[in-house]
Amino acid sequence: MATFTLKINGTERQVDVDPSTPILWVLRDHLKLTGTKYGCGIAQCGACTIHLNGNAVRSCQLPVSAAADNEITTIEGLSENGDHPVQQAWLELDVPQCGYCQAGQIMNAAALLERNPSPSDEDIESAMNGNICRCGTYIRIKKAIKKAANA
Numbered sequence: 001m002a003t004f005t006l007k008i009n010g011t012e013r014q015v016d017v018d019p020s021t022p023i024l025w026v027l028r029d030h031l032k033l034t035g036t037k038y039g040c041g042i043a044q045c046g047a048c049t050i051h052l053n054g055n056a057v058r059s060c061q062l063p064v065s066a067a068a069d070n071e072i073t074t075i076e077g078l079s080e081n082g083d084h085p086v087q088q089a090w091l092e093l094d095v096p097q098c099g100y101c102q103a104g105q106i107m108n109a110a111a112l113l114e115r116n117p118s119p120s121d122e123d124i125e126s127a128m129n130g131n132i133c134r135c136g137t138y139i140r141i142k143k144a145i146k147k148a149a150n151a
């Protein structure tokens with residue numbers, strides 16, 4: 001066990017955990033930030049996507065020791081009132097079905113628009129390729145990203 005100071009959603013939090021613990025479990029089990037979901041645990045689905053220094057990363061594969069001293073943002077911290085342009089577009093277009101994958105989709109989409117504010121269809125497909133949705137909401141996700149880009 002070791003003590004880590006984490007910068008999460010603009011707040012410093014301390015946790016006592018094994019250094020190899022994936023940050024996903026620190027967020028969910030230790031800090032009760034359960035918006036970030038567990039899907040596969042092997043970096044294959046994107047449900048656990050968070051931002052590390054603004055970049056989309058898979059939290060199921062990121063040890064807490066590697067996340068410490070970096071800026072971590074989860075779906076709970078993406079915006080103060082759920083009004084990030086991506087979240088607004090998601091609402092307006094009714095993107096989610098069961099919702100399980102959607103926090104990861106939104107975090108990946110927000111990171112995409114941060115580095116590329118006017119993505120082409122190909123850019124969107126390439127960036128979102130690894131985020132799996134078992135409900136098949138891909139067409140609405142693409143439309144919502146374009147709407148957010150134009151907002």
Ligand code: FES
Nearest residue numbers: 039040041046060
């Ligand atoms: S749970 Fe992390 S990529 Fe699937």
Ligand code: FES
Nearest residue numbers: 098099133134135
């Ligand atoms: S909305 Fe159900 S898995 Fe994506």
